[in-house]
Amino acid sequence: MKLNTLQRHFRESGKSLLRNGWMTFASVSAVTVTLLLVGVFLVIMMNLNHIATNVENDVEIRVHIDPAATLENQKALDAKIKKIAKVDSVLYSPKEKELTNMIEGMGENGEAFKLFEQDNPLRDVLVVKTKTPQDVSQVSKKIETFEYVQTVKYGKEYVDNLFNVVDIARNIGVVLIIGLLFTAMFLISNTIKITIMARRKEIEIMRLVGATNNFIRWPFFLEGLWLGALGSVIPIGLIGVFYSNLFKYVSPKINIPFFELLPLSPFIYQISAILILLGGLIGIWGSLMSVRKFLKV
Amino acid sequence: MIEMTDVYKTYSNGVVAINGINVKIKAGEFVYVVGPSGAGKSTFIKMMYREESPTTGNIVVNGVSLPKIRNTKVPIFRRNIGVVFQDFKLLPTLTVYENVAFAMEVIEKTPDEIKKRVMEVLDLVGLKHKVRMLPTELSGGEQQRVSIARSIVNSPKVVIADEPTGNLDPETSWEIMNIFEEINKSGTTMVMATHNKDIVNNMKHRVIAIENGKIARDDMRGEYGYEA
Numbered sequence: 001m002k003l004n005t006l007q008r009h010f011r012e013s014g015k016s017l018l019r020n021g022w023m024t025f026a027s028v029s030a031v032t033v034t035l036l037l038v039g040v041f042l043v044i045m046m047n048l049n050h051i052a053t054n055v056e057n058d059v060e061i062r063v064h065i066d067p068a069a070t071l072e073n074q075k076a077l078d079a080k081i082k083k084i085a086k087v088d089s090v091l092y093s094p095k096e097k098e099l100t101n102m103i104e105g106m107g108e109n110g111e112a113f114k115l116f117e118q119d120n121p122l123r124d125v126l127v128v129k130t131k132t133p134q135d136v137s138q139v140s141k142k143i144e145t146f147e148y149v150q151t152v153k154y155g156k157e158y159v160d161n162l163f164n165v166v167d168i169a170r171n172i173g174v175v176l177i178i179g180l181l182f183t184a185m186f187l188i189s190n191t192i193k194i195t196i197m198a199r200r201k202e203i204e205i206m207r208l209v210g211a212t213n214n215f216i217r218w219p220f221f222l223e224g225l226w227l228g229a230l231g232s233v234i235p236i237g238l239i240g241v242f243y244s245n246l247f248k249y250v251s252p253k254i255n256i257p258f259f260e261l262l263p264l265s266p267f268i269y270q271i272s273a274i275l276i277l278l279g280g281l282i283g284i285w286g287s288l289m290s291v292r293k294f295l296k297v
Numbered sequence: 298m299i300e301m302t303d304v305y306k307t308y309s310n311g312v313v314a315i316n317g318i319n320v321k322i323k324a325g326e327f328v329y330v331v332g333p334s335g336a337g338k339s340t341f342i343k344m345m346y347r348e349e350s351p352t353t354g355n356i357v358v359n360g361v362s363l364p365k366i367r368n369t370k371v372p373i374f375r376r377n378i379g380v381v382f383q384d385f386k387l388l389p390t391l392t393v394y395e396n397v398a399f400a401m402e403v404i405e406k407t408p409d410e411i412k413k414r415v416m417e418v419l420d421l422v423g424l425k426h427k428v429r430m431l432p433t434e435l436s437g438g439e440q441q442r443v444s445i446a447r448s449i450v451n452s453p454k455v456v457i458a459d460e461p462t463g464n465l466d467p468e469t470s471w472e473i474m475n476i477f478e479e480i481n482k483s484g485t486t487m488v489m490a491t492h493n494k495d496i497v498n499n500m501k502h503r504v505i506a507i508e509n510g511k512i513a514r515d516d517m518r519g520e521y522g523y524e525a
Binding site: 001002004005008019201202204205206207208209210211212213215 | 386
């Protein structure tokens with residue numbers, strides 16, 4: 001395509017947006033509303049996922065070693081656990097370290113436990129991380145059967161419930177977002193269809209004077225792109241303002257373990273990029289779908 | 298230039314529009330297509346610029362065999378054909394200049410070429426002074442002149458007109474006919490479907506009469522032959 005022609009397509013697509021003012025407004029509004037919904041859902045979903053991942057990554061198996069085990073027994077146990085295929089890492093934590101951790105973790109109340117430094121009642125521990133958090137239950141059961149293992153702990157019920165909740169939440173979110181996107185496409189393609197119905201004559205005349213289908217499509221393609229991009233401006237702005245306030249003012253006041261929002265950067269940019277991309281794609285798709293039926297030669 | 302061989306056209310609803318036509322139109326000819334309403338004139342004309350395709354038979358225009366041409370090649374074929382309609386088919390949102398320039402932009406001419414040629418053809422149809430006006434600000438005759446300017450801006454070898462004076466008063470019709478006459482004199486083949494008895498009888502050219510999908514008459518310097 002010649003540069004002049006490309007310039008023409010850009011010029012025409014812009015002019016056409018202005019000429020069909022009300023229809024442009026209608027299409028952009030449709031994109032705005034749907035992208036706002038999709039955006040809010042994305043923010044919720046991505047954060048939920050982030051929190052879930054945080055929790056999941058924190059899941060570990062604590063293997064308390066029988067005090068009767070010699071250093072060699074311990075090493076053998078360590079090696080045996082490492083051989084389990086689903087195990088990612090095994091960290092040895094001697095009972096002295098366990099005690100220090102406990103004292104530090106309790107803050108001021110920890111002082112009282114300093115007495116135990118003389119006669120440490122804790123056990124040496126092997127901290128086991130699995131490759132995927134969902135494997136902890138299975139791996140724990142296996143470790144329980146090994147020699148010199150006193151107890152195996154991973155917060156069984158808590159972890160299993162958490163996985164269930166997180167999975168359900170994820171699935172619902174995905175279904176909702178896909179549903180929203182389809183609604184958006186339907187809405188937008190209908191709006192654009194109406195604008196193109198009004199421009200049937202234009203397409204008919206273009207074909208009569210010898211315009212190729214691609215030549216006809218180009219301005220509509222660009223127009224769809226502009227509609228989608230314009231429609232994503234307000235959602236991006238609103239979500240940006242809303243999320244940065246949420247992050248700055250609300251998030252620090254919520255004191256729930258693992259509750260941590262995704263940091264502003266790069267999250268805000270990612271969301272903006274996703275929305276503008278979705279807007280553009282939906283616009284182009286709607287526009288090309290609608291123009292298609294008029295291009296049958 | 299235009300040659301139809303054993304052409305039949307039956308629409309999907311069973312209506313037989315063209316029922317065996319053989320005709321040859323030479324380069325540079327001026328041909329009227331006449332006949333009662335519903336006789337098949339429009340289908341006959343539309344097949345020449347491949348808006349319709351024959352059910353059987355062959356049509357060759359400008360050396361291109363239309364039934365065989367691929368859909369994607371149709372636009373290229375149409376660039377050598379100018380088409381003028383009864384309802385002008387101008388874009389109401391574009392100015393006179395833009396309406397004509399449009400046909401050149403489509404075939405990717407440079408802005409300089411476009412400007413020069415558009416002003417040339419607008420001068421030819423006598424509308425050079427109204428380039429900035431919108432079609433709605435023009436009279437019917439003026440709108441038809443814009444549409445003629447658009448049809449010839451790419452210097453086509455054939456201009457096909459489907460009742461171009463159908464919506465115009467007699468005086469304006471004559472102005473339009475004079476422009477067609479000029480275009481024809483420059484060597485362009487003219488095919489024009491019309492109901493205008495006065496024009497056919499006074500501006501003498503070949504007349505092809507179509508009745509019931511067949512050629513009923515084909516006379517050089519013929520008459521309209523029907524009651525108006």
